[in-house]
Amino acid sequence: MNLAYAYPVSHFEPALVVDLNSRGARERLSASALKGFFKLAQAWSLRDEDACGLLGGVSTSAFYEWKKKPDRLLEVDRITRISYLTGIYKALHILYGDDLADRWVNLPNRNVIFAGKTPLAYMLDGGLLAMQTVRKLLDARRGGI
Structure with a gap:
């Protein structure tokens, strides 16, 4: 059975997927990720x-x-954490004014997800998976999912 005809043709270019297991990709991204994290x-x-804790x-x-010398090679976990946090930061600034964001x-x-805690406490307690949940929540609120 040929499924090629079962799905419509996409009019979007495929997104580039960065392989964070690649040392070269992490070398390219680490310093800017850390600088961005410190601003955040x-x-x-x-x-x-x-x-x-967030790191x-x-x-x-x-x-x-x-903080003094952000030119270091980060592990996949840390770059992933910073990526989620950066996405959260961006979504908040799309949803709310700068002060509230x-x-x-x-x-x-x-929100039931946070059980009365702050989102920061939730992310500190839950780590990477909690960051992913917050990111998904905010992306859904802004219509990104």
Whole structure:
């Protein structure tokens, strides 16, 4: 059975998929990912220990070193975390004005997902999967899914 005719032809170009397992891709992305993360942490008024937690439990000494010299090779997990957080940041700024967008992660939230916690606490407790959930929630709210 030929399924080629079962689906309409797409008019969209396929998105480039970045292979984060590739050292070259991570070398290309790491410094800009870290610089972006530090700007995001400042915009969200994150405490250093919370920023370390969002990065996957980085020690404070490593965190301060990375802040001074962001030209290092990040692991797949850390780039993925920063990618989710950047997407969350972008979605918040599309949905809300800049002030609320930057405060949102620190505000208690009645959505059943957060159980009264702040989105930041939820992401710190739940790690990468919680970040993915928040990203999906915000993308759905803005009609991206």
